[in-house]
Amino acid sequence: MMAAPQAKLSANQERLAALQLPEGATWATAARGAALDRLRAMGLPERRDEYWKFTRPDSLTQAEAPHAALFDSGAEPEVFDTVDRLRIVFVDGVFDADASDDLSLEGVRIERLAEAGQSDIHWAKDTYGVLEERGQNPVARPLAALNTALATDGVLIHVTGAVSKPINLIYIHKSETSDAILHNLVKLDKGTELTVLENGPAAARFNKVMEVEVADGASFHHVRTQGRDHERRAATHIFARLGKESAFKSFTMTANGVMTRNECVIELTGDDAIAHVAGAAMGDGDFHQDDTVFITHDAERCESRQVFKKVLRNGATGVFQGKILVKAGAQKTDGYQISQSLLLDGDSQFLAKPELEIYADDVACSHGSTSGAIDEDALYYLRARGVPKAIATDLLTLAFLAEAVEEIEDEGLREEINSRLVGWLERRRG
């Protein structure tokens, strides 16, 4: 049974051995146990792993969260402040009932994982960790299994009818050493619709999973901003499964952050489903942001789009690893993927790995990846019309990001994101 006693355990192995599940005998404990077994079998991510070549996993896997100074955004209004929404607030991963709205809303049942996990029978029993587990193949995502095993809380959302407003998960960061693990579950019944908004840095280190089950004809919309704290770290995963004629649309804005890894794993399992994933990232200086996307087409006539744009300056690093897998039989697939970086100086870098794997013969898939500087001709043209260089550069930067931002369907949300992008640029204009 024992491994050779003289063999020295790596830091990761030591950490895995020491992990302990919360006590209890509920449905959640079983799911957590299974996830912990998965995690121990695959091990924590290492630098040598194929999908961690561009992003150092160390600070995300080490036992303690690295210290992260708090960030004061001044008198700036809360993100999505202009939107009528139901607010659910977590501070350093701990639910804040006083700051949150009442969780009752017509057409949807909202519960907290920490409470629902105590009951014997719950719909989440058959869902919690299921999509995460499916998403472990063919590429291991150990941090997501860790999350399923150890999440302290999260929100379970079951949409059964018409919902009047978006649900906004707000993650506040107040402790310089907090290590938050939250697991959200969203289940949309047939033909229903929901918008989930997320914002905030959450903690010094944040591990978050969101599993989304989209039934036939349902639509899920997701818009998030990740918080401007410079020293925060985050590893997030979205796992989604789409039924027939359903839609999943997710947009993420990342501004600042020393380490962000956003993974998105989508399975199109019903015919005529649509999945759009987009991101706009802006990094200045000590910034590392990684979008790792895996979309599987396993049904006919589905459409997927990946649109990722990154603005990088002063040595910032952007990573994109995006894959479209078209399984045999997924005929008439329409897959599109674009990842682009705007490098505002010679110190910044963009590392991209676009992948297509296609086993059907009647599909249209395209992908492209580019890195470039500001277009000098356009800059001169704007300046020749009287626009100062700094403003002209910002205009061209926003224009570069526009293709990703336009993926947000709701005009109000699009405007909200645009105003945040403008604010970020203006603060750097000096």
Next chain:
Amino acid sequence: MLEIKNLHVDLEEEDKTILKGVNLTVEAGKVHAIMGPNGSGKSTLSYVLSGRDGYTVTEGSATLEGENILELEPEERAAAGLFLAFQYPVEIPGVGNMTFLRTAMNAQRKARGQDEISAADFLKLVREKAKTLKIDADMLKRPVNVGFSGGEKKRNEILQMAMLEPKMCILDETDSGLDVDAMKLVAEGVNALRSEGRGFLVITHYQRLLDHIKPDVVHIMSDGRIVKTGGPDLALEVEQNGYADILSEVA
């Protein structure tokens, strides 16, 4: 208005001298035309005056109402009242034409210490000017010059000129790529802007634009210098006899 004295300019990339002592004065209220064969330095003159990168002034000066513009940034030259209508207007995906125009207008006003134009006033003004140039609402909404035809791009240049009301307008080969109808429309736009306080420098290879925008003075440029200056008749002479005759005459 615009005074160019003994201007010498090198193209940085090729270490080549393009302008070899240009002397030219455009008075307020006058339209001057510069004609010349390809490679004579006409477009370089327009780029140097507007402040494009890649050129080094080795000698001479250029002043706008007495102010040395060669030391100013491109945006400062624009705010001082200089406008270049581009031979090849640049396409800017993602930047709406209206946003672009309003940003430019307000930036210039700000630089001159004026208040920004209100959204309502701007809209009224742009609609009025666009109408006379047959620019529809769709063109105003689209990204700057993206998907515009050659004629639409040039009309868009004139619209910007009309909105920004510069003191000194330089038109670089504005007739290139235009059919007769489009050229008439552009010329009407330019003529509408002719006024006592405004100078024009019209750079063109062919005489035909000058049928529609009647110049007061015509210059012939060759090998980086103005080699001959005359009245409107000089343009007709070029049209009839070509450049070779005139150039051999002054050589």
